[in-house]
Amino acid sequence: MRVTADSAKCMGHARCFAVASTVYQLDDDGYCAVDMTVPQELEVDAERGAAACPEGAITVDNGS
Amino acid sequence: MTSLCPAHVTADQVREFDWQRDPLRDGGDPMDWYTNEFLGKPTFWSPVYGGYWVVTEPAQIREVISKPELFSSRNVGLGYAGFPVKLIPLQNDPPDHTKYRRLLAPYFSPRAADELEPAIRAKAIELVEAIRDKGECEFIDAVCGQLPQHVFVKDILHLPAEEIPTFLQWEHDMMHHPRDAQDAQRAGAEVIRYLQKTVEERSKNPIEGDMLSELFQAEVDGRRMPLEDLLGVVLLLFLAGLDTVTTAMAWSFRYLAEHPGHRKQILENPELIPSAVEELLRYHAFANEVRTVVDDFDFHGTKMAAGDRVLAIPSLVGRGDETLDNPKDVDFLRQPAPHPAFGLGPHRCLGSHLARKEMQILMEEFHRRIPDYELTGEPLTYHAGGNIGIDALKLRWTPTTSKEASA
Numbered sequence: 341m342r343v344t345a346d347s348a349k350c351m352g353h354a355r356c357f358a359v360a361s362t363v364y365q366l367d368d369d370g371y372c373a374v375d376m377t378v379p380q381e382l383e384v385d386a387e388r389g390a391a392a393c394p395e396g397a398i399t400v401d402n403g404s
Numbered sequence: 405m406t407s408l409c410p411a412h413v414t415a416d417q418v419r420e421f422d423w424q425r426d427p428l429r430d431g432g433d434p435m436d437w438y439t440n441e442f443l444g445k446p447t448f449w450s451p452v453y454g455g456y457w458v459v460t461e462p463a464q465i466r467e468v469i470s471k472p473e474l475f476s477s478r479n480v481g482l483g484y485a486g487f488p489v490k491l492i493p494l495q496n497d498p499p500d501h502t503k504y505r506r507l508l509a510p511y512f513s514p515r516a517a518d519e520l521e522p523a524i525r526a527k528a529i530e531l532v533e534a535i536r537d538k539g540e541c542e543f544i545d546a547v548c549g550q551l552p553q554h555v556f557v558k559d560i561l562h563l564p565a566e567e568i569p570t571f572l573q574w575e576h577d578m579m580h581h582p583r584d585a586q587d588a589q590r591a592g593a594e595v596i597r598y599l600q601k602t603v604e605e606r607s608k609n610p611i612e613g614d615m616l617s618e619l620f621q622a623e624v625d626g627r628r629m630p631l632e633d634l635l636g637v638v639l640l641l642f643l644a645g646l647d648t649v650t651t652a653m654a655w656s657f658r659y660l661a662e663h664p665g666h667r668k669q670i671l672e673n674p675e676l677i678p679s680a681v682e683e684l685l686r687y688h689a690f691a692n693e694v695r696t697v698v699d700d701f702d703f704h705g706t707k708m709a710a711g712d713r714v715l716a717i718p719s720l721v722g723r724g725d726e727t728l729d730n731p732k733d734v735d736f737l738r739q740p741a742p743h744p745a746f747g748l749g750p751h752r753c754l755g756s757h758l759a760r761k762e763m764q765i766l767m768e769e770f771h772r773r774i775p776d777y778e779l780t781g782e783p784l785t786y787h788a789g790g791n792i793g794i795d796a797l798k799l800r801w802t803p804t805t806s807k808e809a810s811a
Contacts, residue, residue, distance in 0.1 A: 351749060
């Protein structure tokens, strides 16, 4: 699984971080620019964090 | 009234609606009124206040709030006089908005909110300790109308705590239009005078790490911000950051007072508090938003014209979210919902992280000391318009001995 935050869409709600800080890190101002392959044990967290984004800025790619 | 409507509005789209008065007319909960009256109904045009669209469909409300290229924020008032200075950057559209927003972001980042945690917690404990043995309180006066105000005045503006009662009075007078329009105008002018004096003082004697001192030095487009712009920034922080948090806390504690089962969940499992705060925000997304149409266009079948005013009601998104199971229920265990209680898009509430932190801490410290409480039963009264809120919230409880409760 790969998660990608669109930095143009990220408005700094920081909900991804609040829900799944293991996957989503923020910059100093609280914006997320994640683009990473998610270890299997964190896939549930990654999905929850992406679903919590009010801007729909995070894409989850299951590679299928 | 219909004859006064602009030509692009059709007769079947007209419904008279006054956002400041109609949600209060039946005396019930205005948030429920919105849900019952508007959810599932089509967008309509109200001829009140010179005319405005009311967008009711959740996905469309999201667009109105989050797309400044279609819906400008240049005028956010509806039915009342604006403030003597432009509220920056609330009334700016991108790209101007972005420049100011960048300057402010570091002071309101999640990390900045974390750093304020000890100060917030100390004040929350002090406020709750002051009432715990009384067995009753008016929650807004005693607690939630104090906490965000103290943090703002003392810990963000670095002003003396003695100034807080004056700020509370200004806030009261400015936020209670249109009932006291003259008071609101006078208070607005007084706040600006006070802030001007403060900014001038800070420019001479800057405080290390202080937002006002640093904003005074900051440059936008290679130039120092004119004083008027800086005042607009600070006035906005004052208007947006105090009454809103108070309102959110009042709605949340009202819900918990009326729903002992939900309260029991957070008493037994305080780790649920961040989820509870979030869910109560989704359910009580009380901050309505006003925009202005940028160009003539067709918005999902509604012909809108440049300059049309548009009202978007975030609570309808929270309660009408069809991706959630039973969105009209409050469920602290549900998946985190992507609600727009703090707005969406570039104008997303700058203070959202601080607000959440204040709400979480108050919920923790209050329930640690006063776990079991209820409404006194006096009928609640409300206000509506930009912010939908409760006027007063009287709670009562059986005082427990101090040591036992805080153990």
